[in-house]
Structures are given as structure tokens and as C-alpha cells.
Amino acid sequence: MDLFKIFSKESPSKDVAKERLKLILIHDRANVSPQFLEMVKGDIIRVISDYAEIDQDGLEIKLTRTGEQNSSTPALVANIPIKKMKDMGR
Amino acid sequence: MGISIVVTSGKGGVGKTTTTANIGTALAMLGKKVVVVDADTGLRNLDLHLGLENRIVYNLIDVAEGTCRLKQALIKDKRFDNLFLLPTAQTKDKTAITPSQMQNIVETLKGEFDYVIIDCPAGIEHGFENAVAGADRAIIVTTPEVSAVRDADRIIGKIEAKGLDDHQLIINRIKYEMTKKGEMLNIEDMTDILAIKLLGIVPDDEKIVVSTNRGEPAVTDDHSKAGQAYKNIARRILGEEVPFLDLEDENTGFFGVLKKLFKR
Ligand SMILES: Nc1ncnc2c1ncn2[C@@H]1O[C@H](COP(=O)(O)OP(=O)(O)O)[C@@H](O)[C@H]1O
Ligand SMILES: [Mg+2]
Numbered sequence A: 001m002d003l004f005k006i007f008s009k010e011s012p013s014k015d016v017a018k019e020r021l022k023l024i025l026i027h028d029r030a031n032v033s034p035q036f037l038e039m040v041k042g043d044i045i046r047v048i049s050d051y052a053e054i055d056q057d058g059l060e061i062k063l064t065r066t067g068e069q070n071s072s073t074p075a076l077v078a079n080i081p082i083k084k085m086k087d088m089g090r
Numbered sequence B: 001m002g003i004s005i006v007v008t009s010g011k012g013g014v015g016k017t018t019t020t021a022n023i024g025t026a027l028a029m030l031g032k033k034v035v036v037v038d039a040d041t042g043l044r045n046l047d048l049h050l051g052l053e054n055r056i057v058y059n060l061i062d063v064a065e066g067t068c069r070l071k072q073a074l075i076k077d078k079r080f081d082n083l084f085l086l087p088t089a090q091t092k093d094k095t096a097i098t099p100s101q102m103q104n105i106v107e108t109l110k111g112e113f114d115y116v117i118i119d120c121p122a123g124i125e126h127g128f129e130n131a132v133a134g135a136d137r138a139i140i141v142t143t144p145e146v147s148a149v150r151d152a153d154r155i156i157g158k159i160e161a162k163g164l165d166d167h168q169l170i171i172n173r174i175k176y177e178m179t180k181k182g183e184m185l186n187i188e189d190m191t192d193i194l195a196i197k198l199l200g201i202v203p204d205d206e207k208i209v210v211s212t213n214r215g216e217p218a219v220t221d222d223h224s225k226a227g228q229a230y231k232n233i234a235r236r237i238l239g240e241e242v243p244f245l246d247l248e249d250e251n252t253g254f255f256g257v258l259k260k261l262f263k264r
Helices: A003-007 A013-030 A034-049 B016-029 B060-065 B099-112 B126-133 B146-161 B176-180 B187-194 B207-214 B225-237 B245-252 B254-263
Strands: A052-054 A060-065 A074-079 A082-085 B003-008 B034-038 B083-086 B115-119 B137-142 B167-174 B197-203
Touching (some): A013 A060, A013 A074, A013 B187, A034 A052, A034 A060, B003 B099, B016 B115, B016 B137, B016 B225, B060 B099, B099 B115, B099 B126, B126 B146, B137 B146, B146 B167, B146 B187, B187 B197, B197 B225
Parallel strands (some): B003 B115, B003 B137, B034 B115, B137 B167
Antiparallel strands (some): A052 A082, A060 A074
């Protein structure tokens, strides 16, 4: 057990640096522009709207990495608040 | 036929010129015939690191423009007969030479020398393109800082896109006390993030300043830790397996010696 870690409330600054770098590099390497994300956002709204009424202002899409620990595989994560499901005539 | 190696980084001030001067000198000390080439046209520095600034007559741009022959622009080092400098112009800019001219010059040098070490300017523009044009191999220098690591990653991407797959990393200016406290990115963090093979670790060393003041590379000073690290790097370039300095530090550093005392 690392005594240093127990006694310090904040994580060491090098861990912060490492986490920040991992995210920065995912963006740099994927070379995605804000326009790209806006385009994806527009298309998602179009597709989902057939099935559900969504809160367009609350829709959030970002480039991050997959949930596995220490992963550096990029992942697109979308948070799409649904106001109401559409009745699909079931 | 010799081997050409470009020393690059993206970010400025991380130690490219220091690294070029020291690796070049160390390889010469190991008996190789070496030429170090300054590709930082307009902001030349390599001559200062070697203490050769007063001997420059012709330069890289003169060679490209045909003002002189390549041999005339080469300056022999003060200390080592088998070490040469090809300086560049201080009053021209980086577009004064093209990548294909650079490639030809490096190719010719490879016929004469065992190692051609090219000091790349900062940035990813024309100067970078020139410096990597004739390179067989690349050394990427970074420091344990977020901005330097980010730029190194960008450069690695650029170099790989050119098919320059033989590339390794040097981490410069490591401060052991800070890494121990977790206040500085450590070796593992950086190789993990950059996913590139490690060629060497160079400690932050005040003696580097003294070396640059005198125009005598740190490898010529037996008491310089950075100099020792560069000597190890030169041997690794020659294919020898040399353990990394931080491991050696465990045994020879102050704490290492204490540890040994307590172990007994
Ligand atoms: N290992 C080191 N320890 C201490 N200072 C260093 C070290 N390496 C480089 N420096 C200093 O950093 C500065 C920039 O180095 P330089 O080699 O000119 O970088 P670059 O060519 O990448 O711009 C110089 O002042 C140099 O003395
Ligand atoms: Mg430089």
C-alpha cells in the first residue's frame, strides 16, 4: 500500500497530466473537427427522431475513450435525452 | 554506406541540439566517423554546442546553391578528428533549401561517414520536411511535460506517415526527485502514452548549461550525469544492450547507496 497516496487528498499531478494527455491525444490522433461532431449530431437527431422525441438542446456528443481501464481506443459517446417515445403503431 | 538519423521533437527547447551534439560526439568517441548537420537554418545553434562557431566559412545553403563544394563546408571538430559539422546559414530562412536538395546532400554524406546526425528545427513546417527528407532513422526527443509529449505524438504520426518506421524516444530532463513524488510524468507513463520504443533517459543536469557555455558537449565531461546518459545512448545506437540510467541510479545514487547499507 502506498502511504503517500493515503495521506494525500489529491492525486499526484503526474496522474492528472497522464489522464489529460490521454484524452488530448485521442482528439489529436482522430483528427476530428468540431464540424465533424456537429454533422454526427445532426444525423443522430434525424435518425432517432423517427423513433422518439428528443431534447435537442440537451443532446451531447463527445469523443472519449472506451470504458476499459487504461484504454486508448477512441469512442464516440452520445447522451441523448428522450422526451417521449413515439408510438410506432405497435 | 552510413546511416542518417534525424533528431526531432515538434516542440522547441526540449533538447534536440544538445542531443545531436552529444550523440554525435559520443559516437565519434566510440571510433565512428560522424558528421552532425544543422538543419535549423536561420536559428543555427549546433556550432555553439560544439564550440566551432568561429570556424564557419561555408554552410549547407552554400552547398545547395552551388557556391561551394560539400567538402569545403565541413568543419573538423577541435577534439575529435573523426567528427565533423555541417553548419547552416544564420541569415537565410528555411525555404532556402528544398527537401530533395537536402536528401541529395545527406545521401552524399552517407558515402563518407558512418553516421549522419541531423538537428531538426522545431515545428512541423518546411524546416521539419527538410530535416527528415534524407533520414533513415529518427530520434524523437521529449521532456516530461504535457505540451512536449503532445507535440512528440504529433511528430511520431508525421514520421510514420512518411514510412520512417525506425524511430525511438529519448526522454530528456527527467528529475528523479519529482518523479519519485509523483509530481512529474515518469518513464512508464510516457512510453505507455506514446507507444514507442525507448532509446534513452537523460536526467536534468545543471552541467549541461556549463557545457553549452564552454562549447564542450557533456559527453566529454566524465562527471556529467547527462553526459553519461548520452554515452549510453550512443552505445545503444550501435546495437549494444545498455541498461537505463535510472536503474543504475538505484545502485549508485545517494539513495541507492543508503539502501545497500541497510540491506547488509
Ligand atoms: N538534460 C538537460 N538538463 C538541463 N538542461 C538541459 C538539458 N537538455 C537541454 N537543456 C537546456 O535546454 C535548453 C534547450 O536545449 P536545446 O538543445 O537548444 O533544445 P532544442 O534544440 O530542442 O530547441 C538549453 O538551454 C539547454 O542547456
Ligand atoms: Mg535546436
